Amino acid sequence: MKDRPIGVFDSGVGGLTCAKELLKLVPNENMIYLGDTARMPYGVNTKETLVGYTNDDVDFLQRRDVKLIVVACGTVSSNVPANQIKNLSVPYIDVISPTISAAVKATKNKKIGIIATPATIKSGSFEQRLKMFDKDIETVSNGCPQLVTLVQDGYIDEDNFVTNNVCREYLAPIKAFGVDTLILGCTHFPIISKIIQNIMGDDVKLIDAGYETALEVKKVLKTLNLERTKPRDLVKYYVTSEPENFDQVANIFLGDGSNAKAILRDIKD
Numbered sequence: 001m002k003d004r005p006i007g008v009f010d011s012g013v014g015g016l017t018c019a020k021e022l023l024k025l026v027p028n029e030n031m032i033y034l035g036d037t038a039r040m041p042y043g044v045n046t047k048e049t050l051v052g053y054t055n056d057d058v059d060f061l062q063r064r065d066v067k068l069i070v071v072a073c074g075t076v077s078s079n080v081p082a083n084q085i086k087n088l089s090v091p092y093i094d095v096i097s098p099t100i101s102a103a104v105k106a107t108k109n110k111k112i113g114i115i116a117t118p119a120t121i122k123s124g125s126f127e128q129r130l131k132m133f134d135k136d137i138e139t140v141s142n143g144c145p146q147l148v149t150l151v152q153d154g155y156i157d158e159d160n161f162v163t164n165n166v167c168r169e170y171l172a173p174i175k176a177f178g179v180d181t182l183i184l185g186c187t188h189f190p191i192i193s194k195i196i197q198n199i200m201g202d203d204v205k206l207i208d209a210g211y212e213t214a215l216e217v218k219k220v221l222k223t224l225n226l227e228r229t230k231p232r233d234l235v236k237y238y239v240t241s242e243p244e245n246f247d248q249v250a251n252i253f254l255g256d257g258s259n260a261k262a263i264l265r266d267i268k269d
Protein backbone atom coordinates (compact mmCIF):
# COMPACT_ATOMS: atom_id res chain seq x y z
CA MET A 1 0.00 0.00 0.00
CA LYS A 2 2.74 2.48 1.01
CA ASP A 3 4.45 2.26 -2.36
CA ARG A 4 1.35 3.17 -4.35
CA PRO A 5 1.22 6.70 -5.85
CA ILE A 6 -0.75 9.68 -4.59
CA GLY A 7 -3.51 10.75 -7.00
CA VAL A 8 -4.07 14.49 -7.52
CA PHE A 9 -6.74 16.05 -9.73
CA ASP A 10 -8.06 19.39 -10.91
CA SER A 11 -9.71 20.76 -14.03
CA GLY A 12 -6.33 21.90 -15.34
CA VAL A 13 -3.06 23.41 -14.17
CA GLY A 14 -4.48 24.71 -10.86
CA GLY A 15 -3.81 21.51 -8.95
CA LEU A 16 -0.12 21.96 -9.72
CA THR A 17 -0.06 24.52 -6.88
CA CYS A 18 -0.56 21.52 -4.61
CA ALA A 19 1.50 19.07 -6.68
CA LYS A 20 4.50 21.41 -6.75
CA GLU A 21 4.59 21.49 -2.96
CA LEU A 22 4.01 17.75 -2.68
CA LEU A 23 7.02 17.09 -4.91
CA LYS A 24 9.12 18.99 -2.34
CA LEU A 25 7.38 18.10 0.92
CA VAL A 26 7.07 14.35 0.42
CA PRO A 27 10.08 13.63 -1.79
CA ASN A 28 9.69 9.85 -1.87
CA GLU A 29 6.08 9.83 -2.98
CA ASN A 30 5.07 8.86 -6.48
CA MET A 31 2.31 10.91 -8.05
CA ILE A 32 -0.32 10.63 -10.74
CA TYR A 33 -1.84 13.97 -11.71
CA LEU A 34 -5.00 14.41 -13.74
CA GLY A 35 -6.05 17.72 -15.30
CA ASP A 36 -9.49 17.43 -16.89
CA THR A 37 -8.63 20.11 -19.41
CA ALA A 38 -11.27 19.08 -21.95
CA ARG A 39 -14.05 19.98 -19.52
CA MET A 40 -12.55 22.99 -17.79
CA PRO A 41 -13.52 25.48 -16.46
CA TYR A 42 -15.25 23.49 -13.75
CA GLY A 43 -16.27 26.57 -11.80
CA VAL A 44 -19.20 27.59 -13.96
CA ASN A 45 -21.05 24.26 -13.65
CA THR A 46 -23.92 23.00 -11.52
CA LYS A 47 -23.35 20.62 -8.61
CA GLU A 48 -24.88 17.75 -10.59
CA THR A 49 -22.43 18.22 -13.45
CA LEU A 50 -19.52 18.49 -11.03
CA VAL A 51 -20.53 15.26 -9.29
CA GLY A 52 -20.36 13.48 -12.67
CA TYR A 53 -16.94 14.94 -13.57
CA THR A 54 -15.55 14.13 -10.12
CA ASN A 55 -16.72 10.53 -10.31
CA ASP A 56 -14.90 10.13 -13.64
CA ASP A 57 -11.71 11.70 -12.27
CA VAL A 58 -11.69 9.60 -9.11
CA ASP A 59 -12.45 6.45 -11.07
CA PHE A 60 -9.52 7.15 -13.43
CA LEU A 61 -7.13 7.62 -10.50
CA GLN A 62 -8.40 4.61 -8.56
CA ARG A 63 -7.86 2.42 -11.60
CA ARG A 64 -4.24 3.56 -11.45
CA ASP A 65 -4.07 2.15 -7.96
CA VAL A 66 -3.49 5.37 -6.01
CA LYS A 67 -3.35 5.12 -2.20
CA LEU A 68 -4.87 8.54 -1.51
CA ILE A 69 -6.69 11.17 -3.57
CA VAL A 70 -6.09 14.89 -3.32
CA VAL A 71 -8.88 17.06 -4.67
CA ALA A 72 -6.66 19.97 -5.65
CA CYS A 73 -9.66 21.93 -6.82
CA GLY A 74 -11.66 24.43 -4.78
CA THR A 75 -14.73 23.97 -6.96
CA VAL A 76 -14.95 20.19 -6.47
CA SER A 77 -14.00 20.50 -2.79
CA SER A 78 -16.89 22.95 -2.31
CA ASN A 79 -19.55 21.13 -4.28
CA VAL A 80 -18.92 17.39 -4.18
CA PRO A 81 -18.84 15.74 -0.77
CA ALA A 82 -16.98 12.43 -0.54
CA ASN A 83 -20.24 10.58 0.08
CA GLN A 84 -21.37 11.42 -3.47
CA ILE A 85 -18.44 9.57 -5.01
CA LYS A 86 -19.11 6.01 -6.08
CA ASN A 87 -16.76 3.26 -4.92
CA LEU A 88 -14.36 5.62 -3.18
CA SER A 89 -11.95 3.28 -1.46
CA VAL A 90 -8.99 5.47 -0.44
CA PRO A 91 -8.57 8.55 1.80
CA TYR A 92 -9.82 11.70 0.07
CA ILE A 93 -8.41 15.11 0.99
CA ASP A 94 -9.96 18.38 -0.14
CA VAL A 95 -8.72 21.95 0.06
CA ILE A 96 -11.31 23.51 2.38
CA SER A 97 -10.23 22.57 5.93
CA PRO A 98 -6.48 23.21 5.54
CA THR A 99 -7.18 26.55 3.86
CA ILE A 100 -9.64 27.69 6.52
CA SER A 101 -7.24 26.78 9.35
CA ALA A 102 -4.45 28.80 7.76
CA ALA A 103 -6.71 31.82 7.19
CA VAL A 104 -8.02 31.80 10.74
CA LYS A 105 -4.47 31.67 12.07
CA ALA A 106 -3.35 34.51 9.80
CA THR A 107 -6.06 37.11 10.35
CA LYS A 108 -5.70 39.77 13.02
CA ASN A 109 -8.52 42.13 12.10
CA LYS A 110 -10.93 39.23 11.40
CA LYS A 111 -11.72 40.50 7.92
CA ILE A 112 -11.08 37.77 5.37
CA GLY A 113 -11.55 37.92 1.61
CA ILE A 114 -12.19 34.94 -0.63
CA ILE A 115 -11.63 34.78 -4.37
CA ALA A 116 -12.59 31.57 -6.12
CA THR A 117 -14.75 30.29 -8.96
CA PRO A 118 -18.45 31.25 -9.14
CA ALA A 119 -19.47 27.67 -8.17
CA THR A 120 -17.28 27.83 -5.06
CA ILE A 121 -18.55 31.25 -4.00
CA LYS A 122 -22.15 30.16 -4.63
CA SER A 123 -21.66 27.13 -2.37
CA GLY A 124 -20.59 29.36 0.56
CA SER A 125 -18.10 26.65 1.55
CA PHE A 126 -15.33 28.94 2.80
CA GLU A 127 -17.58 31.57 4.37
CA GLN A 128 -19.63 29.06 6.38
CA ARG A 129 -16.59 27.25 7.73
CA LEU A 130 -14.86 30.49 8.68
CA LYS A 131 -17.89 31.57 10.69
CA MET A 132 -18.01 28.16 12.38
CA PHE A 133 -14.46 28.75 13.57
CA ASP A 134 -15.16 32.27 14.78
CA LYS A 135 -18.52 34.01 14.44
CA ASP A 136 -16.88 37.44 14.58
CA ILE A 137 -15.04 36.88 11.31
CA GLU A 138 -16.38 39.08 8.52
CA THR A 139 -16.00 37.92 4.94
CA VAL A 140 -16.15 39.42 1.48
CA SER A 141 -15.96 37.27 -1.61
CA ASN A 142 -15.86 37.46 -5.36
CA GLY A 143 -16.25 34.82 -8.07
CA CYS A 144 -13.49 35.31 -10.66
CA PRO A 145 -14.13 33.01 -13.65
CA GLN A 146 -11.94 34.95 -16.09
CA LEU A 147 -8.85 34.36 -13.97
CA VAL A 148 -9.12 30.60 -14.42
CA THR A 149 -8.96 30.81 -18.20
CA LEU A 150 -6.23 33.46 -18.17
CA VAL A 151 -4.04 31.24 -15.99
CA GLN A 152 -4.85 28.09 -17.95
CA ASP A 153 -3.96 29.91 -21.19
CA GLY A 154 -0.62 31.06 -19.81
CA TYR A 155 -1.30 34.78 -19.15
CA ILE A 156 0.71 34.49 -15.96
CA ASP A 157 3.57 36.96 -16.28
CA GLU A 158 3.79 39.38 -13.38
CA ASP A 159 3.54 42.26 -15.89
CA ASN A 160 0.80 40.80 -18.04
CA PHE A 161 -1.41 43.77 -18.89
CA VAL A 162 -4.66 41.86 -19.32
CA THR A 163 -4.32 39.75 -16.18
CA ASN A 164 -3.33 42.78 -14.10
CA ASN A 165 -6.41 44.69 -15.25
CA VAL A 166 -8.78 41.79 -14.70
CA CYS A 167 -7.34 41.21 -11.22
CA ARG A 168 -7.68 44.89 -10.33
CA GLU A 169 -11.35 44.78 -11.25
CA TYR A 170 -12.09 41.60 -9.28
CA LEU A 171 -10.05 42.66 -6.25
CA ALA A 172 -11.45 46.20 -5.90
CA PRO A 173 -14.37 45.27 -3.60
CA ILE A 174 -12.14 42.97 -1.53
CA LYS A 175 -9.57 45.72 -1.03
CA ALA A 176 -12.27 48.26 -0.18
CA PHE A 177 -13.47 45.97 2.63
CA GLY A 178 -10.09 46.25 4.38
CA VAL A 179 -9.22 42.55 4.62
CA ASP A 180 -5.87 41.55 6.12
CA THR A 181 -6.12 37.99 4.74
CA LEU A 182 -7.15 36.79 1.29
CA ILE A 183 -7.97 33.17 0.52
CA LEU A 184 -7.00 32.10 -3.00
CA GLY A 185 -9.81 29.55 -2.97
CA CYS A 186 -9.30 28.45 -6.56
CA THR A 187 -6.08 26.53 -7.02
CA HIS A 188 -5.39 28.28 -10.33
CA PHE A 189 -4.91 31.62 -8.55
CA PRO A 190 -1.63 31.06 -6.65
CA ILE A 191 0.01 30.79 -10.08
CA ILE A 192 -0.56 34.57 -10.36
CA SER A 193 -0.01 35.32 -6.68
CA LYS A 194 2.59 38.01 -7.45
CA ILE A 195 0.03 40.00 -9.43
CA ILE A 196 -2.56 39.57 -6.68
CA GLN A 197 -0.07 40.51 -3.95
CA ASN A 198 1.03 43.64 -5.83
CA ILE A 199 -2.57 44.80 -6.06
CA MET A 200 -3.55 43.92 -2.50
CA GLY A 201 -0.32 45.25 -0.96
CA ASP A 202 2.22 43.56 1.26
CA ASP A 203 0.13 43.91 4.41
CA VAL A 204 -2.42 41.40 3.14
CA LYS A 205 -1.57 37.74 3.73
CA LEU A 206 -2.47 35.49 0.81
CA ILE A 207 -3.58 31.95 1.66
CA ASP A 208 -2.72 29.44 -1.05
CA ALA A 209 -5.22 26.57 -1.03
CA GLY A 210 -2.84 24.29 -2.97
CA TYR A 211 0.08 24.80 -0.60
CA GLU A 212 -1.99 24.41 2.56
CA THR A 213 -3.49 21.20 1.22
CA ALA A 214 -0.05 19.76 0.46
CA LEU A 215 0.92 20.35 4.10
CA GLU A 216 -2.21 18.47 5.15
CA VAL A 217 -1.40 15.55 2.82
CA LYS A 218 2.02 15.19 4.43
CA LYS A 219 0.36 15.01 7.87
CA VAL A 220 -2.26 12.50 6.74
CA LEU A 221 0.32 10.21 5.14
CA LYS A 222 2.18 10.12 8.43
CA THR A 223 -0.92 9.63 10.58
CA LEU A 224 -2.20 6.78 8.41
CA ASN A 225 1.25 5.24 8.20
CA LEU A 226 1.17 5.50 4.42
CA GLU A 227 4.55 7.16 3.83
CA ARG A 228 6.65 5.64 1.07
CA THR A 229 10.23 4.98 2.09
CA LYS A 230 11.76 4.04 -1.28
CA PRO A 231 12.91 6.93 -3.50
CA ARG A 232 10.40 8.36 -5.96
CA ASP A 233 10.37 6.69 -9.36
CA LEU A 234 7.13 7.87 -10.96
CA VAL A 235 5.45 11.22 -11.65
CA LYS A 236 2.87 11.21 -14.42
CA TYR A 237 0.66 14.02 -15.67
CA TYR A 238 -2.50 13.17 -17.61
CA VAL A 239 -4.82 15.63 -19.34
CA THR A 240 -8.02 15.17 -21.33
CA SER A 241 -7.07 17.68 -24.08
CA GLU A 242 -4.25 19.96 -25.30
CA PRO A 243 -1.23 18.45 -23.54
CA GLU A 244 1.13 21.07 -25.09
CA ASN A 245 -0.73 23.96 -23.44
CA PHE A 246 -0.62 22.17 -20.13
CA ASP A 247 3.11 21.49 -20.45
CA GLN A 248 3.88 25.10 -21.26
CA VAL A 249 2.23 26.53 -18.14
CA ALA A 250 3.28 23.57 -15.99
CA ASN A 251 6.94 23.94 -16.81
CA ILE A 252 6.98 27.70 -16.19
CA PHE A 253 5.18 27.24 -12.89
CA LEU A 254 6.98 24.14 -11.65
CA GLY A 255 10.35 25.69 -12.59
CA ASP A 256 13.58 24.07 -11.44
CA GLY A 257 14.25 22.46 -14.81
CA SER A 258 10.92 20.65 -14.67
CA ASN A 259 10.13 18.71 -17.79
CA ALA A 260 6.46 17.83 -17.36
CA LYS A 261 5.12 16.07 -20.44
CA ALA A 262 1.44 15.42 -20.08
CA ILE A 263 -0.09 12.28 -21.52
CA LEU A 264 -3.36 12.67 -23.36
CA ARG A 265 -5.88 10.53 -21.56
CA ASP A 266 -8.09 8.51 -23.83
CA ILE A 267 -11.57 9.43 -22.64
CA LYS A 268 -12.64 5.75 -22.84
CA ASP A 269 -9.73 4.82 -20.60
Ligand code: DGL
Pocket: 010, 011, 012, 014, 015, 040, 041, 042, 043, 044, 072, 073, 074, 075, 076, 117, 120, 148, 185, 186, 187, 188
Ligand atom coordinates in the same frame (compact mmCIF):
# COMPACT_ATOMS: atom_id res chain seq x y z
N1 DGL B 1 -8.68 25.06 -10.04
C1 DGL B 1 -10.06 24.80 -9.80
C2 DGL B 1 -10.56 25.37 -8.53
O1 DGL B 1 -9.79 25.38 -7.60
C3 DGL B 1 -10.97 24.78 -10.99
C4 DGL B 1 -11.12 26.03 -11.77
C5 DGL B 1 -12.09 25.83 -12.91
O2 DGL B 1 -11.88 24.92 -13.69
O3 DGL B 1 -13.06 26.62 -12.99
O4 DGL B 1 -11.66 25.77 -8.36
